[in-house]
Amino acid sequence: MALALSSEAQDLLFREARTANTFTDEPVGDEQMRAIYDLVKYAPTAMNQQPLRVLLVRGTEARERLVGLMSPGNRAKTAAAPLVAILAADLDFHEELPKVFPHFAGAKDLFADEAARARSARFNATLQVGYFILGVRAAGLAAGPMAGYDAAGIDKEFFDGDHTVLAVVNIGRPGENAWFDRLPRLAYDEVVTTV
Amino acid sequence: MALALSSEAQDLLFREARTANTFTDEPVGDEQMRAIYDLVKYAPTAMNQQPLRVLLVRGTEARERLVGLMSPGNRAKTAAAPLVAILAADLDFHEELPKVFPHFAGAKDLFADEAARARSARFNATLQVGYFILGVRAAGLAAGPMAGYDAAGIDKEFFDGDHTVLAVVNIGRPGENAWFDRLPRLAYDEVVTTV
Numbered sequence: 049m050a051l052a053l054s055s056e057a058q059d060l061l062f063r064e065a066r067t068a069n070t071f072t073d074e075p076v077g078d079e080q081m082r083a084i085y086d087l088v089k090y091a092p093t094a095m096n097q098q099p100l101r102v103l104l105v106r107g108t109e110a111r112e113r114l115v116g117l118m119s120p121g122n123r124a125k126t127a128a129a130p131l132v133a134i135l136a137a138d139l140d141f142h143e144e145l146p147k148v149f150p151h152f153a154g155a156k157d158l159f160a161d162e163a164a165r166a167r168s169a170r171f172n173a174t175l176q177v178g179y180f181i182l183g184v185r186a187a188g189l190a191a192g193p194m195a196g197y198d199a200a201g202i203d204k205e206f207f208d209g210d211h212t213v214l215a216v217v218n219i220g221r222p223g224e225n226a227w228f229d230r231l232p233r234l235a236y237d238e239v240v241t242t243v
Numbered sequence: 244m245a246l247a248l249s250s251e252a253q254d255l256l257f258r259e260a261r262t263a264n265t266f267t268d269e270p271v272g273d274e275q276m277r278a279i280y281d282l283v284k285y286a287p288t289a290m291n292q293q294p295l296r297v298l299l300v301r302g303t304e305a306r307e308r309l310v311g312l313m314s315p316g317n318r319a320k321t322a323a324a325p326l327v328a329i330l331a332a333d334l335d336f337h338e339e340l341p342k343v344f345p346h347f348a349g350a351k352d353l354f355a356d357e358a359a360r361a362r363s364a365r366f367n368a369t370l371q372v373g374y375f376i377l378g379v380r381a382a383g384l385a386a387g388p389m390a391g392y393d394a395a396g397i398d399k400e401f402f403d404g405d406h407t408v409l410a411v412v413n414i415g416r417p418g419e420n421a422w423f424d425r426l427p428r429l430a431y432d433e434v435v436t437t438v
Contacts, residue, residue, distance in 0.1 A: 051278055052383030057252035062285040082431050083246055089428040090257040092376065094390040096426040104437040148427050171390075171409070174366055178373025181287065188247030195289040195366075206438065214366070231291040232343050233284040236277050240297040243305045243401065 061185050066227040068190035069125055071220030076131040078104075080187055088183035093172040095155060096148045099141035100176035101211055103134040113205055118216065119196030129192065129218035134202065135180060136211040137173035139166050170214070177215050184219055190226065192218035256380050261422040263385035264320055266415030271326035273299075275382055283378035288367040290350060291343045294336035295371035296406055298329040308400055313411065314391030324387065324413035329397065330375060331406040332368035334361050365409070372410050379414055385421065387413035 051058065059065075081104065093099070105114050114134070115127045126132055142159035149155045159165040177193075184191040194216045202213040246253065254260075276299060288294070300309050309329070310322045321327055337354035344350045354360040372388070379386040389411045397408040 051282060051381050053252055053255060053282075053381035054249065057248055058282055058381070060248060062282050065285070067287050078437075081435060085431050085435060087246060087248075087253055087257050089434075090260070091373070092262050092386075092388060094388075098429050098434070100434065102435045104435060106437050110438045144429065144433075148429065150427070171365075171369055174369040175373040175376075178286070178370040179377070181370075182374070182377065186246050186248035186253070191287075193287060193289075232345070234293050234339065234343065236280050238339075239284075239293070239295065240276060240280055240299060242273075242299045242301050 060188075061182050065185045066190065066222075066230070068192045068218070068220070068222040068226040069228070070223035070226045071129050071190070071192075071218065072223045074130060074221045076189065076219050080189070081131075081133075084180070084183040084187050087186055088176070088179040091176070091179040093175060094168065095145070097141050097168065097172045098144070098148060098176070099138045099169040099173040100180065101136045101138045101173075102180070103136065103206055105132045105134060110206075114202070114216070117198045117201040117205065118194070122194045122196050122216075125192065125218055126194070126216065130220035131218070133217045133219060134206055134213055135173070135177050135215045135217060136203075136207060136213045137166075137169040138211055139169050140210045141165075141169050141172075166212075170212070173214055181217065184217070189219055190222040194218070255383070256377050260380045261385065261417075261425070263387045263413070263415070263417040263421040264423070265418035265421045266324050266385070266387075266413065267418045269325060269416045271384065271414050275384070276326075276328075279375070279378040279382050282381060283371070283374040286371070286374040288370060289363065290340070292336050292363065292367045293339070293343060293371070294333045294364040294368040295375065296331045296333045296368075297375070298331065298401055300327045300329060305401075309397070309411070312393045312396040312400065313389070317389045317391050317411075320387060320413055321389070321411065325415035326413070328412045328414060329401060329408055330368070330372050330410045330412060331398075331402060331408045332361075332364040333406055334364050335405045336360075336364050336367075361407075365407070368409055376412065379412070384414055385417040389413070
């Protein structure tokens with residue numbers, strides 16, 4: 049079956065896109081990040097929560113602090129990438145609900161419980177991490193998402209306790225030998241069942 | 244700045260796409276679901292974990308069981324949608340690592356701890372929920388993801404304890420009055436900061 053999405057777009061976002069481990073020196077500007085955000089902001093979250101927050105690590109000193117908090121295997125590429133973004137969940141996202149979910153006055157009060165609020169923040173911001181990675185690709189750039197880091201250290205160094213890191217993403221144009229061979233994907237019948 | 248992704252694809256996946264609350268009667272076939280999966284399977288997960296599992300609820304009796312486990316406000320649309328998918332995380336995804344991450348023999352052993360494994364399963368399968376929603380849109384269909392349900396009840400009724408539900412998604416062609424007005428999105432400067 050043919051999808052409605054053009055084959056060029058399928059290739060750009062999914063089939064040809066790959067997690068990059070090396071990048072060229074070409075910088076990634078704020079206007080590119082703005083175009084990415086202004087696309088992916090429309091993708092859905094529960095009750096329009098939008099808990100994702102993005103910290104662009106541009107300063108030399110900030111980059112060094114971040115590199116020191118990455119797992120050893122991620123340090124060299126984090127140091128070398130044109131741009132590194134820390135993607136985090138805002139644990140106090142509910143403060144924005146009167147603005148982003150205005151037709152239901154009680155929305156904020158549903159998240160008074162801190163543990164339940166943190167679960168919702170993590171879930172919805174993680175959906176947005178997925179959208180963000182595809183948005184980087186939509187801009188013609190490559191993303192290198194990483195999960196290996198000292199999460200408590202990043203939360204302490206870069207946030208004031210009301211955000212928690214979900215992923216660190218290198219962003220740029222892919223460099224030489226940017227990726228490994230494509231790893232196997234599970235087949236449809238291994239993932240999808242019918243009842 | 245212009246994105247590399249065509250404006251038609253931007254509209255299909257993000258700008259014009261909306262969370263649907265009503266659907267036409269047109270069925271959604273297995274070949275459409277296969278095309279969606281064969282696109283979104285390429286999007287990245289940490290260590291290629293791919294913990295998402297999809298249960299298509301097609302049988303009348305299964306649909307009734309699911310409707311009874313949805314929040315009251317979600318029951319009518321879950322009963323009426325052409326297709327309903329339960330998206331879940333496989334808490335034993337690590338059993339597949341020798342196949343999907345074959346170059347690192349110790350991968351499976353990294354996830355011996357049950358709590359750490361559950362966190363990784365939830366995080367990566369939630370990324371894949373985001374990809375799946377965009378994949379439904381890539382097929383020219385509308386998705387209606389829902390978070391309001393009895394999660395423990397669904398896990399018990401539909402899974403044998405080794406999967407946990409992350410979202411229930413109605414899928415089909417949008418019907419009459421399918422959506423509410425677009426809710427406000429946070430501005431770039433409310434979400435993205437630089438250090």
